[in-house]
Amino acid sequence: MSYDEFADVRRDPDPVSRGRRATELLAVYQQRSTELARLRHEALEEAHEQLGMPYSQIATAIGITKGRVTQIRTSAPSRARALFGVGPVTIVLPYRYQVTDRERPLLAAEDVAAGELAKQLLESFGFATRTAQLGPDDQHLPEGDLFVICGPKSSPAVAQLFESDPRLTMAEDGSGWFIENRATNERYRSPLDEASARASDTAYVARRTESTRTITHVAGIHAIGSLGAVEYLTQQAMDLYQATAARDFSLVVASDHKGLTITRTEALELPLVWGD
DSSP: OOOOHHHHHHHOOOHHHHHHHHHHHHHHHHHHHHHHHHHHHHHHHHHHHHHOOOHHHHHHHHTOOHHHHHHHHHHSOOGGGGGGOSSOEEEEEEOEEEESSSEEEEOOHHHHHHHHHHHHHHHHTTOOEEEEEEOTTOOSOOSSEEEEEOOGGGOHHHHHHHHTOSSEEEEEETTEEEEEETTTOOEEOOGGGSTTOOSEEEEEEEEEEETTEEEEEEEESSHHHHHHHHHHHHHHHHHHHHHHTTOOEEEEEEEEEETTEEEEEEESSOOEETTO
16 A cells, blocks of 8 residues: 555544645645646646647646636746746755854855745745755755855755766866866856956756656855856746756856846856766
């Protein structure tokens, strides 16, 4: 007999445990309901675009009214939601140990701003979000769908993500950090590291699936680049979804900034789809 989590929660004799588990399961079910609404919307559009079926015929075929089809097309979650998984999504930020009045873990202001922007982006797609912090000694990422804002220097767990990317990597030499295309060996550096530094940075962006979860990963060469990468995803999510068909990919993004305000974002090459 297969395990039934719903039935198991109902049988839990401990009221505190039962209440906690019911709350957690509700969040999962709500996210799956949202994803099912997205899948239905996508199926409607595919049937119309690829099979040439009129919406009235689609409505009859799937057992709903034509009016309901109109509602679904205008109110269902965007098809680009698939880029980020099913949810809930945990936004992962790195902390570093720095000495002020004493050694303590600190979050960079740019990472905090990137996390807030990621939260807005994800919630605009109907995701429930939570946050987690990743330390310099942490070997493993949290469970579930993730939006990771972290470079390889800050966490061995994140360094492992870069090692498994078949298209791009991030490394360091005597001139500083760079993002490298594994196939062409082209290197992308940050304008912040140039002799005549300007308010621009370069960032890595990737989307990968691992078993049943999705990991979105951004990493600026400097922390401000991560904020620029999240801004790029905010502006270009639908175009990325259409360009990649929600397959795994990695990408290099450049951005300009004024303080913590991103003024321009640009992809430096087409998304590099994994497996092609």
